[in-house]
Amino acid sequence: MQPFAYHRPDDAGSAIDAARSKSAQNGPPAQAPGQFISGGTNMSDYMKLNVMQPEVLVDINRLADPRYREIRADERGLRFGALVRMSQAEDHPVVKSQYPVIYDTLHLAATRQIRNMASLGGNPLQRTRCEYFRETSWPCNKRNPGSGCSAMNGLNRQHAVLGTSEQCIAAYPGDFAQALIALDATVEIMGPNGARTIAFSELHRLPADTPNIETVLEPGELITFIDVPAGPWTRRSRYIKVRDRQSYQFALTSAAVAIDLDGKAVRDVRIALGGVATVPWRARDAEAVLKGKALDESTAMEAANVAFSTAQTREHNAFKVPIGKQTLVRALLEAKLMEA
Numbered sequence: 001m002q003p004f005a006y007h008r009p010d011d012a013g014s015a016i017d018a019a020r021s022k023s024a025q026n027g028p029p030a031q032a033p034g035q036f037i038s039g040g041t042n043m044s045d046y047m048k049l050n051v052m053q054p055e056v057l058v059d060i061n062r063l064a065d066p067r068y069r070e071i072r073a074d075e076r077g078l079r080f081g082a083l084v085r086m087s088q089a090e091d092h093p094v095v096k097s098q099y100p101v102i103y104d105t106l107h108l109a110a111t112r113q114i115r116n117m118a119s120l121g122g123n124p125l126q127r128t129r130c131e132y133f134r135e136t137s138w139p140c141n142k143r144n145p146g147s148g149c150s151a152m153n154g155l156n157r158q159h160a161v162l163g164t165s166e167q168c169i170a171a172y173p174g175d176f177a178q179a180l181i182a183l184d185a186t187v188e189i190m191g192p193n194g195a196r197t198i199a200f201s202e203l204h205r206l207p208a209d210t211p212n213i214e215t216v217l218e219p220g221e222l223i224t225f226i227d228v229p230a231g232p233w234t235r236r237s238r239y240i241k242v243r244d245r246q247s248y249q250f251a252l253t254s255a256a257v258a259i260d261l262d263g264k265a266v267r268d269v270r271i272a273l274g275g276v277a278t279v280p281w282r283a284r285d286a287e288a289v290l291k292g293k294a295l296d297e298s299t300a301m302e303a304a305n306v307a308f309s310t311a312q313t314r315e316h317n318a319f320k321v322p323i324g325k326q327t328l329v330r331a332l333l334e335a336k337l338m339e340a
């Protein structure tokens with residue numbers, strides 16, 4: 001780990017200034033010399049591995065505005081401050097009863113100890129667990145642009161089959177993001193040029209030719225809030241996560257679904273897939289298959305076939321397609337049985 005300066009400001013403006021102080025040049029925020037740290041469960045890990053080497057680390061845990069630590073739940077939906085801990089959200093009674101898909105994604109992630117530290121602002125920005133990215137002796141286009149992708153012809157069992165490019169097949173590892181993208185969440189951002197709000201679905205960028213640029217955030221931009229709109233689909237919602245071990249493990253495949261039924265027919269459905277894609281993955285084509293139809297094993301499998309119709313597999317990860325489909329079918333059928 002290289003030496004770094006440490007700041008712990010108490011207002012967002014100073015935090016942004018401190019993170020930007022060395023980042024005059026435009027470039028991917030993940031490679032900028034100034035970096036935020038919140039729970040630190042991802043940042044400190046990657047600093048120890050020398051994957052991330054910030055010169056300035058800006059600890060945002062002392063920001064004085066109490067709203068950054070609060071969850072607001074009302075008829076408009078949920079508003080999460082960026083410093084809310086995963087376990088705090090997981091324990092919230094409204095999250096549990098009205099937004100079970102969010103509860104599931106939090107409860108099934110990491111361990112309770114990690115969730116006590118990890119923040120909701122930091123969670124969606126966690127970086128891939130691709131071993132070639134984490135081990136700096138390997139070529140990796142995400143870590144070192146232009147050096148090549150070692151996973152392409154290497155051990156790629158955990159890698160993505162959707163949203164891949166010739167430059168990168170690293171899977172997006174998080175769970176919470178699948179609930180956020182399925183429920184049409186938005187993200188409030190504060191930065192050197194003021195505040196802006198974007199759809200959560202716009203936050204992450206496909207790898208394409210620049211896998212090192214993972215989000216649309218500019219250096220110095222701080223996530224302040226995440227909003228999840230209320231809707232008739234949130235109660236009948238579910239997240240299924242398939243992994244090598246039943247606890248303390250990242251997803252091999254996962255599916256977040258939310259359904260609004262009109263009698264037997266699907267009035268609205270939202271589907272997101274995890275473990276199988278390079279970014280949080282909304283499966284809108286699969287949603288279109290189900291709308292207006294009765295939801296049963298056959299229509300659910302029809303949707304799953306569409307969801308994976310563009311999958312590109314490699315030597316070791318082809319198993320993710322059949323398992324991913326079954327994960328989605330199970331999530332849909334279990335959600336259907338829930339009370340609205």
Ligand SMILES: Cc1cc2nc3c(=O)[nH]c(=O)nc-3n(C[C@H](O)[C@H](O)[C@H](O)COP(=O)(O)OP(=O)(O)OC[C@H]3O[C@@H](n4cnc5c(N)ncnc54)[C@H](O)[C@@H]3O)c2cc1C
Nearest residue numbers: 038039040041042043109110118119121122123174175223
């Ligand atoms: C052993 C282990 C197992 C895990 N298992 C899972 C799992 O199963 N599922 C899962 O989803 N996750 C899992 N995780 C990942 C964990 O959930 C994330 O590390 C955590 O959520 C990140 O949040 P943090 O607050 O600790 O982020 P930090 O480590 O503090 O930051 C992460 C990144 O976000 C940036 N950042 C943080 N806050 C903000 C903000 N407000 N605005 C802008 N940028 C910000 C930082 O600069 C950094 O780049 C696991 C982690 C470990 C170590």
